[in-house]
Amino acid sequence: MGAVIPGIVVPPEESFNGLLGLAVTECDEHSARAELAVRRELLQPWGIVHGGVFATIAESLASWATATVVVPSGQAAMGLSNATSFLRPLRAGTIHALATRRHRGRTTWVWDVDMSDDEGRLCATSRVTIAVRPFEGAAGADAGEAGA
Amino acid sequence: MGAVIPGIVVPPEESFNGLLGLAVTECDEHSARAELAVRRELLQPWGIVHGGVFATIAESLASWATATVVVPSGQAAMGLSNATSFLRPLRAGTIHALATRRHRGRTTWVWDVDMSDDEGRLCATSRVTIAVRPFEGAAGADAGEAGA
Protein backbone atom coordinates (compact mmCIF):
# COMPACT_ATOMS: atom_id res chain seq x y z
CA MET A 1 0.00 0.00 0.00
CA GLY A 2 2.71 2.39 -1.02
CA ALA A 3 0.44 4.79 -2.87
CA VAL A 4 0.26 8.29 -1.48
CA ILE A 5 -3.39 9.04 -0.98
CA PRO A 6 -4.67 12.34 0.45
CA GLY A 7 -6.65 12.63 3.61
CA ILE A 8 -5.24 9.68 5.51
CA VAL A 9 -5.37 10.29 9.23
CA VAL A 10 -4.44 6.81 10.45
CA PRO A 11 -1.39 5.20 8.81
CA PRO A 12 -2.48 1.83 7.40
CA GLU A 13 -0.07 -0.06 9.66
CA GLU A 14 -1.74 1.51 12.71
CA SER A 15 -5.27 0.95 11.37
CA PHE A 16 -7.46 -2.17 11.52
CA ASN A 17 -5.50 -3.67 8.64
CA GLY A 18 -2.41 -3.35 10.79
CA LEU A 19 -4.10 -5.07 13.70
CA LEU A 20 -4.92 -7.97 11.39
CA GLY A 21 -1.52 -7.98 9.73
CA LEU A 22 -2.96 -7.67 6.25
CA ALA A 23 -0.40 -7.22 3.49
CA VAL A 24 -1.73 -5.63 0.29
CA THR A 25 0.60 -6.87 -2.43
CA GLU A 26 -1.01 -5.42 -5.55
CA CYS A 27 -3.52 -2.65 -6.02
CA ASP A 28 -4.84 -0.76 -8.98
CA GLU A 29 -8.26 0.39 -10.11
CA HIS A 30 -9.12 -2.96 -11.71
CA SER A 31 -7.90 -5.48 -9.16
CA ALA A 32 -6.02 -5.89 -5.91
CA ARG A 33 -4.37 -8.69 -3.98
CA ALA A 34 -3.55 -9.26 -0.34
CA GLU A 35 -2.24 -12.00 1.90
CA LEU A 36 -2.80 -12.73 5.53
CA ALA A 37 -1.09 -15.46 7.52
CA VAL A 38 -3.51 -17.25 9.82
CA ARG A 39 -2.60 -17.03 13.49
CA ARG A 40 -4.38 -17.99 16.69
CA GLU A 41 -5.91 -14.58 17.37
CA LEU A 42 -7.67 -14.58 13.98
CA LEU A 43 -9.65 -17.71 14.86
CA GLN A 44 -13.05 -18.10 16.42
CA PRO A 45 -13.43 -20.32 19.47
CA TRP A 46 -13.79 -23.56 17.48
CA GLY A 47 -10.47 -23.09 15.78
CA ILE A 48 -11.36 -21.84 12.32
CA VAL A 49 -10.69 -18.40 10.85
CA HIS A 50 -13.36 -15.96 12.04
CA GLY A 51 -15.79 -14.90 9.32
CA GLY A 52 -15.11 -11.28 10.19
CA VAL A 53 -11.53 -11.72 9.04
CA PHE A 54 -12.69 -12.58 5.53
CA ALA A 55 -15.18 -9.71 5.49
CA THR A 56 -12.45 -7.35 6.65
CA ILE A 57 -9.99 -8.41 3.97
CA ALA A 58 -12.63 -7.92 1.26
CA GLU A 59 -13.68 -4.54 2.60
CA SER A 60 -10.10 -3.33 2.79
CA LEU A 61 -9.15 -4.37 -0.72
CA ALA A 62 -12.28 -2.94 -2.34
CA SER A 63 -12.08 0.32 -0.42
CA TRP A 64 -8.37 0.82 -0.95
CA ALA A 65 -8.45 -0.01 -4.64
CA THR A 66 -11.32 2.41 -5.20
CA ALA A 67 -9.64 5.08 -3.11
CA THR A 68 -6.45 4.97 -5.13
CA VAL A 69 -8.45 6.39 -8.03
CA VAL A 70 -11.16 8.53 -6.53
CA VAL A 71 -9.46 10.16 -3.55
CA PRO A 72 -6.82 11.96 -5.63
CA SER A 73 -9.71 13.40 -7.64
CA GLY A 74 -11.30 14.85 -4.52
CA GLN A 75 -13.80 12.13 -3.72
CA ALA A 76 -14.14 9.68 -0.85
CA ALA A 77 -14.57 5.91 -1.14
CA MET A 78 -16.60 4.32 1.62
CA GLY A 79 -18.17 0.92 2.01
CA LEU A 80 -21.90 0.79 1.36
CA SER A 81 -22.37 -2.96 1.76
CA ASN A 82 -20.34 -6.13 2.17
CA ALA A 83 -21.89 -9.53 1.49
CA THR A 84 -19.56 -12.39 2.32
CA SER A 85 -20.28 -16.09 1.78
CA PHE A 86 -18.27 -18.62 3.77
CA LEU A 87 -17.54 -21.74 1.77
CA ARG A 88 -14.77 -23.71 3.45
CA PRO A 89 -13.31 -23.53 6.94
CA LEU A 90 -9.67 -22.57 7.22
CA ARG A 91 -7.48 -23.43 10.20
CA ALA A 92 -3.94 -22.61 9.20
CA GLY A 93 -1.74 -21.36 6.39
CA THR A 94 -2.22 -18.14 4.47
CA ILE A 95 -5.33 -16.46 3.09
CA HIS A 96 -4.81 -15.34 -0.50
CA ALA A 97 -7.25 -12.63 -1.57
CA LEU A 98 -7.99 -11.34 -5.05
CA ALA A 99 -10.35 -8.41 -5.60
CA THR A 100 -11.78 -7.87 -9.08
CA ARG A 101 -13.83 -4.84 -10.03
CA ARG A 102 -17.18 -5.75 -11.56
CA HIS A 103 -18.66 -2.29 -12.03
CA ARG A 104 -17.49 1.30 -12.11
CA GLY A 105 -20.42 3.67 -11.83
CA ARG A 106 -20.51 7.34 -11.08
CA THR A 107 -21.55 6.87 -7.46
CA THR A 108 -20.84 3.21 -6.72
CA TRP A 109 -18.14 0.70 -7.56
CA VAL A 110 -18.79 -3.02 -7.13
CA TRP A 111 -16.05 -5.55 -6.37
CA ASP A 112 -15.88 -9.32 -6.05
CA VAL A 113 -13.26 -10.61 -3.66
CA ASP A 114 -12.24 -14.28 -3.64
CA MET A 115 -10.25 -15.64 -0.71
CA SER A 116 -8.45 -18.97 -1.07
CA ASP A 117 -6.19 -21.23 0.95
CA ASP A 118 -2.66 -22.34 0.10
CA GLU A 119 -4.04 -25.06 -2.18
CA GLY A 120 -6.10 -22.53 -4.14
CA ARG A 121 -9.44 -23.72 -2.78
CA LEU A 122 -12.03 -20.98 -2.44
CA CYS A 123 -12.79 -20.41 1.27
CA ALA A 124 -14.88 -17.25 1.12
CA THR A 125 -16.13 -14.79 -1.46
CA SER A 126 -17.43 -11.26 -0.96
CA ARG A 127 -19.36 -8.74 -2.97
CA VAL A 128 -18.49 -5.26 -1.80
CA THR A 129 -20.20 -2.06 -2.94
CA ILE A 130 -18.20 1.10 -2.42
CA ALA A 131 -19.88 4.50 -2.47
CA VAL A 132 -18.01 7.29 -4.20
CA ARG A 133 -18.98 10.67 -2.80
CA PRO A 134 -17.68 14.24 -2.61
CA PHE A 135 -15.04 14.20 0.09
CA GLU A 136 -16.54 16.84 2.39
CA GLY A 137 -19.92 15.26 2.84
CA ALA A 138 -18.54 11.80 3.17
CA ALA A 139 -16.12 12.65 5.90
CA GLY A 140 -18.33 15.06 7.80
CA ALA A 141 -19.70 14.14 11.18
CA ASP A 142 -23.21 14.57 9.83
CA ALA A 143 -22.79 12.29 6.85
CA GLY A 144 -25.94 10.39 6.20
CA GLU A 145 -24.23 7.16 5.31
CA ALA A 146 -20.81 5.58 5.09
CA GLY A 147 -18.76 2.64 6.17
CA ALA A 148 -15.23 1.56 5.67
CA MET B 1 -19.74 -15.15 27.28
CA GLY B 2 -19.80 -17.14 30.49
CA ALA B 3 -21.65 -20.13 29.05
CA VAL B 4 -19.75 -23.37 29.03
CA ILE B 5 -19.92 -24.65 25.47
CA PRO B 6 -18.26 -27.91 24.35
CA GLY B 7 -15.57 -28.13 21.74
CA ILE B 8 -13.92 -24.77 22.26
CA VAL B 9 -10.26 -24.88 21.37
CA VAL B 10 -9.47 -21.18 21.52
CA PRO B 11 -10.68 -19.33 24.62
CA PRO B 12 -12.81 -16.38 23.46
CA GLU B 13 -10.45 -13.86 25.01
CA GLU B 14 -7.60 -15.27 22.91
CA SER B 15 -9.71 -15.46 19.73
CA PHE B 16 -10.54 -12.75 17.18
CA ASN B 17 -13.15 -11.35 19.54
CA GLY B 18 -10.39 -10.88 22.07
CA LEU B 19 -8.21 -9.08 19.54
CA LEU B 20 -11.10 -6.68 18.91
CA GLY B 21 -11.99 -6.35 22.56
CA LEU B 22 -15.60 -7.33 22.01
CA ALA B 23 -17.65 -7.72 25.18
CA VAL B 24 -20.74 -9.89 24.83
CA THR B 25 -23.09 -8.67 27.53
CA GLU B 26 -26.20 -10.76 26.92
CA CYS B 27 -26.72 -13.93 24.96
CA ASP B 28 -29.55 -16.39 24.61
CA GLU B 29 -31.15 -18.23 21.72
CA HIS B 30 -33.42 -15.31 20.83
CA SER B 31 -31.11 -12.32 21.08
CA ALA B 32 -27.67 -11.17 22.11
CA ARG B 33 -25.92 -7.91 22.86
CA ALA B 34 -22.33 -6.74 22.75
CA GLU B 35 -20.34 -3.54 23.15
CA LEU B 36 -17.08 -2.44 21.68
CA ALA B 37 -15.24 0.77 22.51
CA VAL B 38 -13.83 2.43 19.41
CA ARG B 39 -10.07 2.83 19.47
CA ARG B 40 -7.49 3.91 16.89
CA GLU B 41 -6.62 0.40 15.70
CA LEU B 42 -10.26 -0.32 14.79
CA LEU B 43 -10.33 2.52 12.27
CA GLN B 44 -9.59 2.55 8.58
CA PRO B 45 -7.08 5.07 7.22
CA TRP B 46 -9.63 7.91 6.91
CA GLY B 47 -10.48 7.76 10.56
CA ILE B 48 -13.81 5.94 10.67
CA VAL B 49 -14.53 2.50 12.10
CA HIS B 50 -13.53 -0.17 9.56
CA GLY B 51 -16.48 -1.96 7.99
CA GLY B 52 -14.91 -5.27 8.92
CA VAL B 53 -15.35 -4.41 12.57
CA PHE B 54 -19.12 -4.21 12.15
CA ALA B 55 -19.21 -7.43 10.14
CA THR B 56 -17.14 -9.14 12.82
CA ILE B 57 -19.39 -8.05 15.66
CA ALA B 58 -22.45 -9.31 13.81
CA GLU B 59 -20.82 -12.61 12.91
CA SER B 60 -19.70 -13.18 16.48
CA LEU B 61 -23.07 -12.47 18.07
CA ALA B 62 -25.04 -14.59 15.63
CA SER B 63 -22.61 -17.50 15.80
CA TRP B 64 -22.26 -17.44 19.55
CA ALA B 65 -25.98 -17.14 20.23
CA THR B 66 -26.72 -20.04 17.90
CA ALA B 67 -23.90 -22.10 19.39
CA THR B 68 -25.21 -21.73 22.92
CA VAL B 69 -28.20 -23.82 21.86
CA VAL B 70 -26.98 -26.16 19.18
CA VAL B 71 -23.47 -27.08 20.34
CA PRO B 72 -24.63 -28.67 23.62
CA SER B 73 -26.94 -30.82 21.48
CA GLY B 74 -24.02 -32.11 19.43
CA GLN B 75 -24.20 -29.74 16.47
CA ALA B 76 -21.91 -27.03 15.16
CA ALA B 77 -22.88 -23.46 14.30
CA MET B 78 -20.90 -21.88 11.51
CA GLY B 79 -21.43 -18.76 9.46
CA LEU B 80 -22.84 -19.33 5.99
CA SER B 81 -23.19 -15.70 4.96
CA ASN B 82 -22.88 -12.21 6.39
CA ALA B 83 -24.42 -9.22 4.61
CA THR B 84 -23.61 -5.93 6.29
CA SER B 85 -24.88 -2.51 5.24
CA PHE B 86 -22.96 0.54 6.39
CA LEU B 87 -25.25 3.45 7.15
CA ARG B 88 -23.39 6.05 9.16
CA PRO B 89 -19.69 6.58 9.79
CA LEU B 90 -18.50 6.27 13.38
CA ARG B 91 -15.32 7.86 14.68
CA ALA B 92 -15.39 7.51 18.44
CA GLY B 93 -17.44 6.28 21.36
CA THR B 94 -18.88 2.80 21.76
CA ILE B 95 -20.59 0.47 19.31
CA HIS B 96 -23.75 -1.02 20.79
CA ALA B 97 -24.85 -4.21 19.03
CA LEU B 98 -28.14 -6.05 19.29
CA ALA B 99 -28.68 -9.37 17.53
CA THR B 100 -32.24 -10.59 17.02
CA ARG B 101 -33.08 -14.03 15.68
CA ARG B 102 -35.40 -13.87 12.68
CA HIS B 103 -35.59 -17.56 11.81
CA ARG B 104 -34.84 -20.89 13.41
CA GLY B 105 -34.78 -23.64 10.82
CA ARG B 106 -33.47 -27.15 11.04
CA THR B 107 -30.29 -26.38 9.16
CA THR B 108 -30.02 -22.59 9.20
CA TRP B 109 -30.69 -19.81 11.66
CA VAL B 110 -31.01 -16.21 10.44
CA TRP B 111 -30.13 -13.19 12.59
CA ASP B 112 -30.41 -9.44 12.18
CA VAL B 113 -27.77 -7.44 13.99
CA ASP B 114 -28.14 -3.69 14.50
CA MET B 115 -25.14 -1.64 15.56
CA SER B 116 -25.65 1.85 16.93
CA ASP B 117 -23.61 4.70 18.34
CA ASP B 118 -23.87 6.25 21.80
CA GLU B 119 -26.80 8.40 20.64
CA GLY B 120 -28.70 5.33 19.44
CA ARG B 121 -28.29 6.12 15.75
CA LEU B 122 -28.04 3.07 13.54
CA CYS B 123 -24.53 2.87 12.02
CA ALA B 124 -24.59 -0.58 10.44
CA THR B 125 -26.92 -3.53 10.17
CA SER B 126 -26.14 -7.13 9.26
CA ARG B 127 -28.08 -10.17 8.19
CA VAL B 128 -26.19 -13.28 9.22
CA THR B 129 -27.12 -16.84 8.25
CA ILE B 130 -25.69 -19.53 10.46
CA ALA B 131 -25.50 -23.12 9.31
CA VAL B 132 -26.34 -25.77 11.89
CA ARG B 133 -24.62 -29.05 11.07
CA PRO B 134 -23.61 -32.29 12.77
CA PHE B 135 -20.45 -31.48 14.69
CA GLU B 136 -18.12 -33.99 13.03
CA GLY B 137 -18.67 -32.97 9.47
CA ALA B 138 -18.67 -29.32 10.27
CA ALA B 139 -15.37 -29.36 12.07
CA GLY B 140 -13.59 -31.79 9.80
CA ALA B 141 -10.76 -30.63 7.63
CA ASP B 142 -12.64 -31.81 4.59
CA ALA B 143 -15.83 -29.95 5.35
CA GLY B 144 -17.41 -28.64 2.20
CA GLU B 145 -18.48 -25.35 3.69
CA ALA B 146 -18.25 -23.29 6.84
CA GLY B 147 -17.32 -19.93 8.20
CA ALA B 148 -17.24 -18.38 11.60
Next chain:
Amino acid sequence: MGAVIPGIVVPPEESFNGLLGLAVTECDEHSARAELAVRRELLQPWGIVHGGVFATIAESLASWATATVVVPSGQAAMGLSNATSFLRPLRAGTIHALATRRHRGRTTWVWDVDMSDDEGRLCATSRVTIAVRPFEGAAGADAGEAGA
Protein backbone atom coordinates in the same frame (compact mmCIF):
# COMPACT_ATOMS: atom_id res chain seq x y z
CA MET C 1 -50.81 2.89 -5.29
CA GLY C 2 -53.07 5.87 -5.70
CA ALA C 3 -50.38 8.50 -5.22
CA VAL C 4 -49.74 10.69 -8.22
CA ILE C 5 -46.03 10.49 -8.87
CA PRO C 6 -44.32 12.35 -11.73
CA GLY C 7 -42.47 10.68 -14.55
CA ILE C 8 -44.38 7.43 -14.71
CA VAL C 9 -44.33 6.02 -18.21
CA VAL C 10 -45.85 2.61 -17.51
CA PRO C 11 -49.03 2.58 -15.43
CA PRO C 12 -48.44 0.27 -12.44
CA GLU C 13 -51.21 -2.09 -13.52
CA GLU C 14 -49.45 -2.60 -16.88
CA SER C 15 -45.99 -2.94 -15.26
CA PHE C 16 -44.33 -6.01 -13.71
CA ASN C 17 -46.39 -5.48 -10.57
CA GLY C 18 -49.46 -5.82 -12.71
CA LEU C 19 -48.19 -9.05 -14.23
CA LEU C 20 -47.75 -10.44 -10.73
CA GLY C 21 -51.01 -9.05 -9.45
CA LEU C 22 -49.39 -7.24 -6.56
CA ALA C 23 -51.72 -5.06 -4.54
CA VAL C 24 -50.03 -2.30 -2.56
CA THR C 25 -52.39 -1.58 0.33
CA GLU C 26 -50.45 0.98 2.33
CA CYS C 27 -47.52 3.17 1.43
CA ASP C 28 -45.78 6.08 3.06
CA GLU C 29 -42.18 7.09 3.58
CA HIS C 30 -41.79 4.95 6.70
CA SER C 31 -43.49 1.70 5.73
CA ALA C 32 -45.56 -0.01 3.10
CA ARG C 33 -47.71 -3.11 2.81
CA ALA C 34 -48.78 -5.33 -0.05
CA GLU C 35 -50.61 -8.58 -0.62
CA LEU C 36 -50.33 -11.15 -3.35
CA ALA C 37 -52.53 -14.20 -3.75
CA VAL C 38 -50.52 -17.28 -4.70
CA ARG C 39 -51.55 -18.82 -8.01
CA ARG C 40 -50.10 -21.54 -10.19
CA GLU C 41 -48.07 -19.25 -12.45
CA LEU C 42 -46.19 -17.79 -9.46
CA LEU C 43 -44.76 -21.20 -8.52
CA GLN C 44 -41.53 -22.87 -9.54
CA PRO C 45 -41.66 -26.37 -11.00
CA TRP C 46 -41.71 -28.14 -7.62
CA GLY C 47 -44.82 -26.34 -6.55
CA ILE C 48 -43.60 -23.65 -4.19
CA VAL C 49 -43.66 -19.90 -4.69
CA HIS C 50 -40.69 -18.86 -6.85
CA GLY C 51 -38.03 -16.96 -4.96
CA GLY C 52 -38.16 -14.23 -7.58
CA VAL C 53 -41.71 -13.45 -6.53
CA PHE C 54 -40.55 -12.57 -3.03
CA ALA C 55 -37.63 -10.52 -4.34
CA THR C 56 -40.01 -8.68 -6.66
CA ILE C 57 -42.48 -7.82 -3.92
CA ALA C 58 -39.69 -6.45 -1.75
CA GLU C 59 -38.16 -4.45 -4.59
CA SER C 60 -41.52 -2.95 -5.52
CA LEU C 61 -42.46 -1.88 -2.02
CA ALA C 62 -39.09 -0.34 -1.21
CA SER C 63 -38.86 1.47 -4.54
CA TRP C 64 -42.40 2.73 -4.51
CA ALA C 65 -42.30 3.92 -0.92
CA THR C 66 -39.06 5.79 -1.54
CA ALA C 67 -40.40 7.24 -4.79
CA THR C 68 -43.47 8.69 -3.12
CA VAL C 69 -41.15 11.06 -1.26
CA VAL C 70 -38.20 11.68 -3.53
CA VAL C 71 -39.77 11.79 -6.99
CA PRO C 72 -42.01 14.79 -6.24
CA SER C 73 -38.83 16.59 -5.12
CA GLY C 74 -37.18 15.97 -8.49
CA GLN C 75 -35.18 12.86 -7.69
CA ALA C 76 -35.35 9.27 -8.87
CA ALA C 77 -35.50 6.16 -6.71
CA MET C 78 -33.87 3.08 -8.17
CA GLY C 79 -32.87 -0.22 -6.66
CA LEU C 80 -29.18 -0.60 -5.90
CA SER C 81 -29.32 -4.04 -4.30
CA ASN C 82 -31.82 -6.61 -3.12
CA ALA C 83 -30.81 -9.39 -0.73
CA THR C 84 -33.59 -11.86 -0.07
CA SER C 85 -33.44 -14.82 2.32
CA PHE C 86 -35.91 -17.66 1.80
CA LEU C 87 -37.04 -19.15 5.09
CA ARG C 88 -40.13 -21.23 4.55
CA PRO C 89 -41.72 -22.65 1.40
CA LEU C 90 -45.17 -21.40 0.51
CA ARG C 91 -47.58 -23.31 -1.70
CA ALA C 92 -50.92 -21.55 -1.42
CA GLY C 93 -52.75 -18.71 0.26
CA THR C 94 -51.69 -15.09 0.30
CA ILE C 95 -48.30 -13.45 0.76
CA HIS C 96 -48.48 -10.58 3.24
CA ALA C 97 -45.60 -8.13 2.88
CA LEU C 98 -44.51 -5.37 5.23
CA ALA C 99 -41.70 -2.98 4.30
CA THR C 100 -40.05 -0.97 7.06
CA ARG C 101 -37.51 1.76 6.42
CA ARG C 102 -34.30 1.24 8.35
CA HIS C 103 -32.27 4.17 7.03
CA ARG C 104 -32.84 7.44 5.21
CA GLY C 105 -29.58 8.81 3.88
CA ARG C 106 -28.95 11.51 1.37
CA THR C 107 -28.18 9.11 -1.44
CA THR C 108 -29.49 5.75 -0.25
CA TRP C 109 -32.50 4.50 1.65
CA VAL C 110 -32.47 1.03 3.22
CA TRP C 111 -35.60 -1.07 3.74
CA ASP C 112 -36.37 -4.40 5.39
CA VAL C 113 -39.27 -6.29 3.89
CA ASP C 114 -40.85 -9.23 5.70
CA MET C 115 -43.15 -11.58 3.81
CA SER C 116 -45.43 -13.92 5.73
CA ASP C 117 -48.09 -16.51 5.07
CA ASP C 118 -51.71 -16.45 6.20
CA GLU C 119 -50.67 -17.81 9.60
CA GLY C 120 -48.18 -14.99 10.08
CA ARG C 121 -45.13 -17.21 9.66
CA LEU C 122 -42.16 -15.49 8.08
CA CYS C 123 -41.50 -17.02 4.64
CA ALA C 124 -38.91 -14.61 3.24
CA THR C 125 -37.19 -11.41 4.25
CA SER C 126 -35.37 -8.88 2.07
CA ARG C 127 -32.99 -6.03 2.60
CA VAL C 128 -33.35 -3.54 -0.23
CA THR C 129 -31.11 -0.54 -0.81
CA ILE C 130 -32.61 2.19 -2.97
CA ALA C 131 -30.43 4.81 -4.60
CA VAL C 132 -31.76 8.36 -4.62
CA ARG C 133 -30.34 10.35 -7.50
CA PRO C 134 -31.07 13.47 -9.53
CA PHE C 135 -33.81 12.47 -11.97
CA GLU C 136 -31.98 13.31 -15.20
CA GLY C 137 -28.90 11.25 -14.59
CA ALA C 138 -30.83 8.37 -13.19
CA ALA C 139 -33.13 8.06 -16.12
CA GLY C 140 -30.63 8.78 -18.84
CA ALA C 141 -29.57 6.06 -21.22
CA ASP C 142 -26.00 6.55 -20.12
CA ALA C 143 -26.69 6.19 -16.43
CA GLY C 144 -23.86 4.42 -14.74
CA GLU C 145 -26.10 2.40 -12.46
CA ALA C 146 -29.68 1.69 -11.65
CA GLY C 147 -32.17 -1.02 -11.06
CA ALA C 148 -35.84 -1.16 -10.26
Next chain:
Amino acid sequence: MGAVIPGIVVPPEESFNGLLGLAVTECDEHSARAELAVRRELLQPWGIVHGGVFATIAESLASWATATVVVPSGQAAMGLSNATSFLRPLRAGTIHALATRRHRGRTTWVWDVDMSDDEGRLCATSRVTIAVRPFEGAAGADAGEAGA
Protein backbone atom coordinates in the same frame (compact mmCIF):
# COMPACT_ATOMS: atom_id res chain seq x y z
CA MET D 1 -35.00 -26.95 -20.03
CA GLY D 2 -35.36 -30.28 -21.75
CA ALA D 3 -33.93 -32.36 -18.94
CA VAL D 4 -36.32 -34.79 -17.34
CA ILE D 5 -36.20 -34.10 -13.64
CA PRO D 6 -38.29 -36.02 -11.09
CA GLY D 7 -40.88 -34.46 -8.85
CA ILE D 8 -41.97 -31.62 -11.09
CA VAL D 9 -45.57 -30.67 -10.41
CA VAL D 10 -45.78 -27.49 -12.47
CA PRO D 11 -44.45 -27.70 -16.04
CA PRO D 12 -41.83 -24.98 -16.47
CA GLU D 13 -43.82 -23.26 -19.18
CA GLU D 14 -46.77 -22.92 -16.78
CA SER D 15 -44.55 -21.80 -13.86
CA PHE D 16 -43.21 -18.35 -13.02
CA ASN D 17 -40.51 -18.76 -15.66
CA GLY D 18 -43.27 -19.22 -18.18
CA LEU D 19 -45.02 -16.07 -17.02
CA LEU D 20 -41.78 -14.16 -17.59
CA GLY D 21 -41.02 -15.89 -20.86
CA LEU D 22 -37.58 -17.01 -19.72
CA ALA D 23 -35.76 -19.28 -22.16
CA VAL D 24 -33.04 -21.43 -20.62
CA THR D 25 -30.65 -22.15 -23.48
CA GLU D 26 -27.89 -24.09 -21.73
CA CYS D 27 -27.77 -25.86 -18.41
CA ASP D 28 -25.36 -28.21 -16.73
CA GLU D 29 -23.94 -28.53 -13.26
CA HIS D 30 -21.19 -25.96 -13.88
CA SER D 31 -23.02 -23.20 -15.72
CA ALA D 32 -26.27 -22.20 -17.33
CA ARG D 33 -27.52 -19.56 -19.74
CA ALA D 34 -30.87 -17.95 -20.39
CA GLU D 35 -32.34 -15.15 -22.45
CA LEU D 36 -35.32 -12.95 -21.88
CA ALA D 37 -36.67 -10.38 -24.31
CA VAL D 38 -37.68 -7.16 -22.55
CA ARG D 39 -41.32 -6.25 -22.97
CA ARG D 40 -43.56 -3.63 -21.42
CA GLU D 41 -44.93 -5.84 -18.64
CA LEU D 42 -41.42 -6.56 -17.34
CA LEU D 43 -40.79 -2.88 -16.63
CA GLN D 44 -41.34 -0.84 -13.50
CA PRO D 45 -43.37 2.36 -13.75
CA TRP D 46 -40.42 4.53 -14.81
CA GLY D 47 -39.74 2.41 -17.84
CA ILE D 48 -36.75 0.28 -16.86
CA VAL D 49 -36.65 -3.46 -16.30
CA HIS D 50 -37.94 -4.27 -12.81
CA GLY D 51 -35.23 -5.44 -10.42
CA GLY D 52 -37.34 -8.46 -9.58
CA VAL D 53 -36.95 -9.69 -13.15
CA PHE D 54 -33.18 -9.89 -12.73
CA ALA D 55 -33.51 -11.60 -9.35
CA THR D 56 -35.94 -14.09 -10.85
CA ILE D 57 -33.68 -14.98 -13.75
CA ALA D 58 -30.78 -15.58 -11.39
CA GLU D 59 -32.86 -17.65 -9.00
CA SER D 60 -34.21 -19.78 -11.82
CA LEU D 61 -30.86 -20.53 -13.41
CA ALA D 62 -29.13 -21.38 -10.14
CA SER D 63 -31.99 -23.54 -8.90
CA TRP D 64 -32.49 -25.36 -12.16
CA ALA D 65 -28.81 -26.04 -12.75
CA THR D 66 -28.43 -27.42 -9.23
CA ALA D 67 -31.60 -29.47 -9.58
CA THR D 68 -30.39 -31.18 -12.74
CA VAL D 69 -27.74 -32.87 -10.61
CA VAL D 70 -29.20 -33.29 -7.17
CA VAL D 71 -32.85 -34.11 -7.86
CA PRO D 72 -32.11 -37.31 -9.80
CA SER D 73 -30.07 -38.40 -6.77
CA GLY D 74 -33.06 -37.96 -4.48
CA GLN D 75 -32.37 -34.49 -3.14
CA ALA D 76 -34.14 -31.16 -3.51
CA ALA D 77 -32.59 -27.85 -4.55
CA MET D 78 -34.16 -24.78 -3.04
CA GLY D 79 -33.06 -21.18 -2.85
CA LEU D 80 -31.59 -20.11 0.47
CA SER D 81 -30.64 -16.57 -0.48
CA ASN D 82 -30.47 -14.31 -3.52
CA ALA D 83 -28.40 -11.11 -3.46
CA THR D 84 -28.76 -9.07 -6.62
CA SER D 85 -26.92 -5.84 -7.41
CA PHE D 86 -28.40 -3.53 -10.05
CA LEU D 87 -25.70 -1.83 -12.08
CA ARG D 88 -27.21 -0.36 -15.22
CA PRO D 89 -30.81 0.36 -16.20
CA LEU D 90 -32.20 -1.56 -19.14
CA ARG D 91 -35.15 -0.39 -21.23
CA ALA D 92 -35.29 -2.62 -24.27
CA GLY D 93 -33.59 -5.47 -26.05
CA THR D 94 -32.74 -8.84 -24.56
CA ILE D 95 -31.31 -9.83 -21.19
CA HIS D 96 -28.49 -12.34 -21.57
CA ALA D 97 -27.83 -14.31 -18.37
CA LEU D 98 -24.88 -16.52 -17.52
CA ALA D 99 -24.80 -18.51 -14.27
CA THR D 100 -21.45 -19.84 -13.06
CA ARG D 101 -21.10 -22.18 -10.11
CA ARG D 102 -18.65 -20.90 -7.52
CA HIS D 103 -19.01 -23.60 -4.88
CA ARG D 104 -20.36 -27.12 -4.58
CA GLY D 105 -20.69 -28.11 -0.96
CA ARG D 106 -22.54 -30.97 0.61
CA THR D 107 -25.50 -28.85 1.67
CA THR D 108 -25.18 -25.63 -0.32
CA TRP D 109 -24.18 -24.66 -3.83
CA VAL D 110 -23.24 -21.05 -4.61
CA TRP D 111 -23.75 -19.44 -8.02
CA ASP D 112 -22.86 -16.11 -9.58
CA VAL D 113 -25.23 -14.93 -12.27
CA ASP D 114 -24.30 -12.07 -14.60
CA MET D 115 -26.99 -10.41 -16.69
CA SER D 116 -25.98 -8.23 -19.64
CA ASP D 117 -27.61 -6.23 -22.40
CA ASP D 118 -27.28 -6.72 -26.15
CA GLU D 119 -24.00 -4.79 -26.12
CA GLY D 120 -22.55 -7.06 -23.46
CA ARG D 121 -22.67 -4.45 -20.71
CA LEU D 122 -23.29 -5.86 -17.24
CA CYS D 123 -26.72 -4.70 -16.01
CA ALA D 124 -27.14 -6.81 -12.87
CA THR D 125 -25.27 -9.53 -11.03
CA SER D 126 -26.58 -11.99 -8.43
CA ARG D 127 -25.11 -14.32 -5.89
CA VAL D 128 -27.50 -17.17 -5.24
CA THR D 129 -27.10 -19.82 -2.57
CA ILE D 130 -29.04 -23.01 -3.15
CA ALA D 131 -29.71 -25.44 -0.32
CA VAL D 132 -29.43 -29.13 -1.15
CA ARG D 133 -31.60 -31.21 1.15
CA PRO D 134 -33.19 -34.65 1.33
CA PHE D 135 -36.26 -34.43 -0.87
CA GLU D 136 -38.90 -35.34 1.70
CA GLY D 137 -38.07 -32.72 4.28
CA ALA D 138 -37.50 -30.03 1.74
CA ALA D 139 -40.81 -30.42 0.05
CA GLY D 140 -42.89 -31.07 3.13
CA ALA D 141 -45.39 -28.53 4.28
CA ASP D 142 -43.58 -28.32 7.60
CA ALA D 143 -40.18 -27.65 6.13
CA GLY D 144 -38.27 -25.23 8.26
CA GLU D 145 -36.78 -23.37 5.35
CA ALA D 146 -36.84 -23.17 1.59
CA GLY D 147 -37.28 -20.88 -1.34
CA ALA D 148 -37.32 -21.26 -5.06
